Amino acid sequence: MILAIESVSHRIIDGDSHRLLLANLSLTVARGECVALMGESGSGKTTLLNLIAGLEPIQQGNIKVADLWLKQASDKQLSGLRKKYIGIIFQQFNLLSSLSVKDNIEFSAKLSGRFNKAHGLGLANELGLTSLLTKYPATLSQGEMQRVAIARALNAGPQLLLADEPTGNLDKNNSEHVVDQLIKLAKLNNAALLMVTHSAEVACRMDKIYRIVDGSLTLHQG
Template identity: 70%
Template sequence: MSLLIQSLNHQIIDGDNHRQLLVDLNLSVAPGECVALMGDSGSGKTTLLNLIAGLEPIQQGKIAVAGISLTQASDRQLSQLRKQHIGIIFQHFNLLTSLSVQDNIEFSAKLAGRYDVMHGLALAEQLGISHLLKKYPATLSGGEMQRVAIARALNSKPKLLLADEPTGNLDQQNSSQVVAQLVQLAKSNNTALLMVTHSADVAASMDKIYRLQESSIRLVTD
């Protein structure tokens, strides 16, 4: 499994109270499988992504990415895991404004030690952004920036791709196109995709849909 979560529990401090955000949560995502995660605001979707990415400490339970356990990992090991095995696509793109499109795309691959110029160029071609390689993020549209962010995340050949509302800033036409390209690329690269989304249309493009509600996760469709 690219992602395996077992008996995950997570508590947060809400004012003066402690609130159980996640209770005995179990989830697995196989290589090349595309999974949507839905739920109301405050249900814990982004917290779950942060836990999977090793950005928040695991309080109780097990998370493993590409067979590597995060539970007892040091900060250095978690940083290395993110470089080597996890790609992240943000809602607000998080491109490096001082770098060209091509340099942005190459950034994660160089960090992972998997720089392959032809792979990066092939991703740009598949995403329809080859003509933008010498441009800078400030000159791009929202849809173009999101495609660059997808290429950057996939260029390091991660085992797991995490996407937090990646189409939240796009119109419906751009959203549909970007999601279709993202799913196709995840499958062709045998990369597991876990996408947080509020959009039923986006979720319908995935292999499975889960809903996070009342501290637990349930399969909506597969």
């Protein structure tokens, strides 16, 4: 398993009171598996992705990515894990504004030690970014930024791809196309894909659909 979440609970402070956001939540995802994560706004989807990426400390339970148990891991181990194994497509893209589209796409691949110029250009082509390579993020539309963020994450060859509403800014046709590309490329690289989405149509293209309800996961069959 590339990802194993074991009985994770997570409490947040909400004004004067505490709220149990994630309650004893468990999940395993294998390489090559594409999993949709749904749930109402505020149900803890982004928090769960942050916990998996080692960007937020685990309070209770544990999470294993590749062979690393995150709760016991040092900051250095966590950043090494992110560079080598995890691709993140953030809800707000987090593109580097001082770098061109091409340099953004190459950035994470260079960090991961898997930089290959032709591979990056191929991904850019697949995602319709070839004519934008010399542009800077500030000049792009939301949908273009989203596709750059996807190309950047995929270019590093991660075994685990975390995508937070990667089609939130795309119209229906574009979002189906981008999701199909993401799934195709994840399968091609034998990577696991965990994707937060609000779209039932997008979720249906994935192998499994989970929903966070009251802090726990329910699996949607069929």
